[in-house]
Amino acid sequence: MGNTVAIFLFSSRNNVLLYLTDWSYSTYLLLHRWLGYCAVGHTVIHSAMLWRYYVIQGTYSAELLRLYWQWGIVGTVAVCALIPLSLLVVRQKLYEFFIASHVVLSLLFLLGYYYHIWYVYTYNWGYEIWMFVAAGLWACERLLRVARIAFNGSSTAVVSVIADTDNEYIRINIQGKRFQDGVAYLCFPTLSWRFWETHPFSVSGVITEAQPNHATLPSSRSNLNSDVARELTAEKDGAQWTTTAITNKCDSSYEGVTTTFFARARGGITRTLVERASRSENRHIRVRVMVEGPYGHSGQIQSQVTQCSSILCIAGGVGITACLPLLIQAGAKNAKLAWSSRHPGLVAELRPTLNALPSNVKVEILVGQRFDLASMLSEELGGMQTADKGPLAIMVSGPPGMADGVRSACTKIARGNKKVRPYVMIDEAFSW
Numbered sequence: 001m002g003n004t005v006a007i008f009l010f011s012s013r014n015n016v017l018l019y020l021t022d023w024s025y026s027t028y029l030l031l032h033r034w035l036g037y038c039a040v041g042h043t044v045i046h047s048a049m050l051w052r053y054y055v056i057q058g059t060y061s062a063e064l065l066r067l068y069w070q071w072g073i074v075g076t077v078a079v080c081a082l083i084p085l086s087l088l089v090v091r092q093k094l095y096e097f098f099i100a101s102h103v104v105l106s107l108l109f110l111l112g113y114y115y116h117i118w119y120v121y122t123y124n125w126g127y128e129i130w131m132f133v134a135a136g137l138w139a140c141e142r143l144l145r146v147a148r149i150a151f152n153g154s155s156t157a158v159v160s161v162i163a164d165t166d167n168e169y170i171r172i173n174i175q176g177k178r179f180q181d182g183v184a185y186l187c188f189p190t191l192s193w194r195f196w197e198t199h200p201f202s203v204s205g206v207i208t209e210a211q212p213n214h215a216t217l218p219s220s221r222s223n224l225n226s227d228v229a230r231e232l233t234a235e236k237d238g239a240q241w242t243t244t245a246i247t248n249k250c251d252s253s254y255e256g257v258t259t260t261f262f263a264r265a266r267g268g269i270t271r272t273l274v275e276r277a278s279r280s281e282n283r284h285i286r287v288r289v290m291v292e293g294p295y296g297h298s299g300q301i302q303s304q305v306t307q308c309s310s311i312l313c314i315a316g317g318v319g320i321t322a323c324l325p326l327l328i329q330a331g332a333k334n335a336k337l338a339w340s341s342r343h344p345g346l347v348a349e350l351r352p353t354l355n356a357l358p359s360n361v362k363v364e365i366l367v368g369q370r371f372d373l374a375s376m377l378s379e380e381l382g383g384m385q386t387a388d389k390g391p392l393a394i395m396v397s398g399p400p401g402m403a404d405g406v407r408s409a410c411t412k413i414a415r416g417n418k419k420v421r422p423y424v425m426i427d428e429a430f431s432w
């Protein structure tokens with residue numbers, strides 16, 4: 001039960017430890033899972049040993065009729081069922097079922113535990129306190145989530161399909177909100193009967209719109225790699241670029257502040273958003289949205305990055321959204337973005353924002369290709385490229401395989417060459 005209390009605390013988005021430590025939410029969720037395996041193991045050993053004890057005592061059939069034993073069975077079965085129903089494949093294929101079963105089984109476990117104690121000890125030994133603490137943490141978490149949504153109120157989201165991405169990417173502009181970074185849970189109550197569904201998306205920071213005729217293209221962008229440079233030149237001959245604060249491309253009548261998210265269509269709510277927007281006349285829709293957050297789920301990134309002399313962001317597809325706030329706030333640090341995307345449309349959509357990045361941010365983009373992570377990292381870590389021998393902050397945000405690739409490449413390089421630069425790795429995974 002000690003572990004159970006930690007399990008409930010570590011699963012909470014409002015876990016106070018997130019503010020006291022620089023661990024990310026995904027680290028706490030990892031520990032949540034492993035503490036869960038421990039708690040299930042303890043429960044099974046407890047049940048098996050007492051079952052064996054009463055069999056040896058010859059009183060098992062009598063115990064079986066007692067309410068405490070029956071509730072004990074409820075608790076044990078519920079907690080054991082949590083494991084198979086939380087496997088990665090279930091979370092990936094049936095996320096909403098995973099969440100619903102997780103809540104119901106956790107509730108059954110707590111109730112089973114409570115009555116298992118009540119019918120033997122009532123409140124004599126304080127065993128029930130564990131249950132009250134765990135349930136209290138859970139209730140607080142839920143209340144805080146509702147409070148955050150209520151605090152943000154209801155807004156309008158303009159959802160537009162990004163051109164040239166085979167209907168795979170959408171842009172979500174939430175009017176009246178100005179979040180700088182973090183992860184926000186978006187709830188679209190009018191979109192489906194599952195009005196309560198919330199989904200995490202990374203705040204993309206300040207997104208710059210491309211609007212012809214004003215200031216010329218910032219000259220410092222000459223270090224963009226060939227693809228984009230080539231295109232930009234073509235464009236530059238035709239039109240001039242501007243950097244403006246967030247304006248709502250799809251709703252020119254809207255003058256207020258906007259927070260922008262970019263989302264890749266998957267199988268559930270994101271697919272529904274794409275289908276609705278792509279069916280509409282001008283490929284965008286306005287939908288009601290409730291926002292919970294933003295949360296700083298990545299741990300105290302700034303304190304980790306502050307100690308580094310330069311930043312390397314490696315992004316795949318929509319993973320760039322998690323890197324943009326860090327690059328926008330890179331300040332005087334040498335920074336580099338290596339972004340690979342399958343769709344040129346997503347690059348075109350974010351090009352003005354990349355143009356508006358501080359001039360000390362070097363941008364490399366590959367469309368339809370992948371970076372050679374190992375050689376890029378050995379150059380950056382080996383310091384052969386720069387005189388900068390200070391710690392390097394490496395942020396990776398993209399498919400899990402890309403993050404694993406960066407992690408194993410870094411450890412291999414660091415083990416192979418003692419002279420490499422120290423580094424901090426920040427894994428902005430879009431999955432838990």
Ligand SMILES: Cc1cc2nc3c(=O)[nH]c(=O)nc-3n(C[C@H](O)[C@H](O)[C@H](O)COP(=O)(O)OP(=O)(O)OC[C@H]3O[C@@H](n4cnc5c(N)ncnc54)[C@H](O)[C@@H]3O)c2cc1C
Binds near residue numbers: 198203270297
């Ligand atoms: C910290 C974080 C930041 C993210 N930022 C972005 C972003 O900026 N842009 C973007 O396109 N995607 C982002 N994602 C992923 C995004 O949350 C999922 O793609 C989205 O929830 C899919 O919803 P769906 O109903 O369409 O998916 P489904 O087809 O039901 O599921 C597709 C995948 O998304 C996962 N998923 C579904 N619902 C959730 C949920 N509520 N919480 C966590 N994972 C879920 C499933 O495990 C599955 O792997 C982020 C995820 C996390 C954890």
